[in-house]
Amino acid sequence: MIQFQYERASTAKAAISSLAGSSQAKFIAGGTNLIDLMKRQVEAPARLVDINAVPLKDIQRKDGKTSIGALALNSQVADSKLIIDNHPLLSQALNAGASAQIRNMATVGGNMMQRTRCPYFYDTALPCNKREPGSGCGALKGLNRMHAIFGTSEQCIAVHPSDMCIALVALDATVVVAGPKGERRIPFEEFHRLPGTQPEKDNTLQSNELIMSVEIPDYAFNKHAYYMKIRDRASYAFALVSVAAALDMDGKVIREARLAMGGVAHKPWRLKEAEKALAGKPATEETFRQAAELAMQGAKAFKYNAFKLKLGPNVIVEALKNAAGLV
Ligand SMILES: Cc1cc2nc3c(=O)[nH]c(=O)nc-3n(C[C@H](O)[C@H](O)[C@H](O)COP(=O)(O)OP(=O)(O)OC[C@H]3O[C@@H](n4cnc5c(N)ncnc54)[C@H](O)[C@@H]3O)c2cc1C
Numbered sequence: 001m002i003q004f005q006y007e008r009a010s011t012a013k014a015a016i017s018s019l020a021g022s023s024q025a026k027f028i029a030g031g032t033n034l035i036d037l038m039k040r041q042v043e044a045p046a047r048l049v050d051i052n053a054v055p056l057k058d059i060q061r062k063d064g065k066t067s068i069g070a071l072a073l074n075s076q077v078a079d080s081k082l083i084i085d086n087h088p089l090l091s092q093a094l095n096a097g098a099s100a101q102i103r104n105m106a107t108v109g110g111n112m113m114q115r116t117r118c119p120y121f122y123d124t125a126l127p128c129n130k131r132e133p134g135s136g137c138g139a140l141k142g143l144n145r146m147h148a149i150f151g152t153s154e155q156c157i158a159v160h161p162s163d164m165c166i167a168l169v170a171l172d173a174t175v176v177v178a179g180p181k182g183e184r185r186i187p188f189e190e191f192h193r194l195p196g197t198q199p200e201k202d203n204t205l206q207s208n209e210l211i212m213s214v215e216i217p218d219y220a221f222n223k224h225a226y227y228m229k230i231r232d233r234a235s236y237a238f239a240l241v242s243v244a245a246a247l248d249m250d251g252k253v254i255r256e257a258r259l260a261m262g263g264v265a266h267k268p269w270r271l272k273e274a275e276k277a278l279a280g281k282p283a284t285e286e287t288f289r290q291a292a293e294l295a296m297q298g299a300k301a302f303k304y305n306a307f308k309l310k311l312g313p314n315v316i317v318e319a320l321k322n323a324a325g326l327v
């Protein structure tokens with residue numbers, strides 16, 4: 001049995017100072033990922049700091065942006081009228097994730113921090129550089145059907161599992177975090193990282209920082225947004241490939257586009273070249289197909305995930321067709 005201490009913090013300041021000085025302490029929010037990892041002995045924090053009493057649940061609009069507290073529940077955000085009206089892409093992405101029961105426990109901050117679902121990472125009998133740096137990567141030559149096709153390294157080819165984060169990167173969100181030295185803001189695209197030579201690091205949050213909120217700027221993509229997720233089962237499964245697509249349309253012409261993919265990289269994968277290629281073009285299947293081909297440049301498959309090279313562009317096209325109202 002793993003021994004650990006448990007304490008509750010009721011303010012952000014108390015939570016941050018509870019973590020200071022201990023590399024073995026961790027925040028716990030909904031517990032839907034951390035408890036699983038502890039049960040499997042993938043993670044063994046010596047101290048858990050429960051942050052559920054910290055007042056970070058509000059969803060509000062202020063100064064031309066929407067602010068979502070880090071402890072807002074995934075279901076609360078998905079069902080919020082404010083989010084459905086202003087950021088439907090986010091609501092759709094959240095509803096595509098997990099099950100209703102898990103969405104009722106899972107928080108926004110926890111969702112961003114959830115760890116990869118690579119099976120080698122969860123099995124402590126198998127090598128995994130993310131779990132145990134230097135031990136090797138079981139997936140590289142093993143069962144890598146779920147794994148990445150962009151931004152991989154010799155050390156790790158895992159994918160980031162969140163649906164919510166794919167919408168947030170497409171929406172140019174900013175993460176507000178606080179630590180012992182005060183607050184800082186991280187563009188969503190820079191929050192998660194590629195594996196490189198340090199796959200054990202999933203993101204750029206410091207170990208003593210607390211995620212306070214996520215902010216989404218106002219934008220003109222509300223009417224034409226679509227999140228498409230392809231998975232092995234209709235529900236309760238992680239994405240093989242997902243696409244968040246949002247268009248700002250002037251009649252049938254695309255003024256601007258936002259595109260991101262999930263299930264393909266160690267981080268939410270923004271498709272900026274494809275976005276540029278869509279701007280100013282008519283919303284047709286041909287335009288979408290060209291953008292999708294551009295988006296897939298540089299993709300590299302492994303033994304069991306070559307299907308993602310074909311599936312990826314098809315999902316991009318379908319998501320864009322849905323966003324544009326062509327379906
Ligand atoms: C069966 C199953 C299916 C799932 N399917 C999907 C899916 O399809 N799509 C999807 O996106 N997700 C899916 N999930 C994942 C689920 O959404 C995450 O487990 C959940 O969002 C994590 O949130 P939590 O609040 O429970 O985090 P916790 O488990 O409490 O914490 C996770 C990590 O986040 C850290 N943390 C939490 N809050 C903060 C904060 N404010 N600041 C800093 N660090 C923090 C913790 O220290 C911990 O390291 C699934 C989970 C399960 C169990």
Ligand code: SF4
Pocket residue numbers: 116118119120121127128129130131136137138139140155156157158199
């Ligand atoms: S892909 Fe990454 S998480 Fe999976 S076994 Fe390799 S190092 Fe571990």
